[in-house]
Amino acid sequence: GAGVSQSPSNKVTEKGKDVELRCDPISGHTALYWYRQSLGQGLEFLIYFQGNSAPDKSGLPSDRFSAERTGGSVSTLTIQRTQQEDSAVYLCASSLGASGTVYEQYFGPGTRLTVT
Amino acid sequence: AQSVSQHNHHVILSEAASLELGCNYSYGGTVNLFWYVQYPGQHLQLLLKYFSGDPLVKGIKGFEAEFIKSKFSFNLRKPSVQWSDTAEYFCAVHSSNTGKLIFGQGTTLQVKP
Numbered sequence: 001g002a003g004v005s006q007s008p009s010n011k012v013t014e015k016g017k018d019v020e021l022r023c024d025p026i027s028g029h030t031a032l033y034w035y036r037q038s039l040g041q042g043l044e045f046l047i048y049f050q051g052n053s054a055p056d057k058s059g060l061p062s063d064r065f066s067a068e069r070t071g072g073s074v075s076t077l078t079i080q081r082t083q084q085e086d087s088a089v090y091l092c093a094s095s096l097g098a099s100g101t102v103y104e105q106y107f108g109p110g111t112r113l114t115v116t
Numbered sequence: 117a118q119s120v121s122q123h124n125h126h127v128i129l130s131e132a133a134s135l136e137l138g139c140n141y142s143y144g145g146t147v148n149l150f151w152y153v154q155y156p157g158q159h160l161q162l163l164l165k166y167f168s169g170d171p172l173v174k175g176i177k178g179f180e181a182e183f184i185k186s187k188f189s190f191n192l193r194k195p196s197v198q199w200s201d202t203a204e205y206f207c208a209v210h211s212s213n214t215g216k217l218i219f220g221q222g223t224t225l226q227v228k229p
Contacts, residue, residue: 003159031215042122042221043206050215059216091160105217107152107160 004108012114021077021111025094038088082115118143122220137192139207148210149190155203199229
């Protein structure tokens with residue numbers, strides 16, 4: 001079946017502009033995660049959604065970052081007033097569940113964001 | 117706070133050499149442990165996982181990992197690497213309390229033919 005998809009695959013933007021990154025999780029997966037992968041930094045947790053529960057936003061680095069998940073499916077990560085340090089690969093993952101029961105996370109191909 | 121530490125950042129091996137990548141975590145509660153792999157140009161994918169039971173876990177492509185609770189470690193091993201094992205390897209710990217997956221910084225493995 002279809003895996004996690006993300007768009008765009010690459011995004012180049014000017015400093016100060018807003019960007020939106022999209023994630024389509026695997027159908028039926030109730031949990032959705034966003035991570036940031038920077039060179040030499042590993043994967044940094046940003047936010048996750050579990051069903052209809054309030055999202056865990058504890059990993060968002062600043063108030064310029066926000067995310068929403070509409071209808072329990074597609075998610076959009078928005079970065080306002082982008083800065084050069086926001087340049088990274090943004091990964092989305094989904095799983096059947098999250099807290100209480102452990103499920104494998106399936107990752108998308110990522111969006112490579114470059115802020116010039 | 118939970119953290120995951122991978123000691124080797126860049127490992128270079130010749131084919132047929134044995135591999136061991138270190139992973140240590142800090143978390144006092146029940147943990148579930150994972151190794152993910154990212155081959156060049158591909159998505160992150162699961163290599164193996166430990167939830168409970170036998171602390172020696174076998175994964176895909178001949179990889180295995182051993183959970184040693186007393187050492188808070190979950191090292192990845194393979195007796196004989198191949199050129200196709202060239203990739204980046206990530207150790208991760210999942211907390212069932214928070215639902216979060218915390219990753220280590222990753223280890224880049226380069227296998228020379």
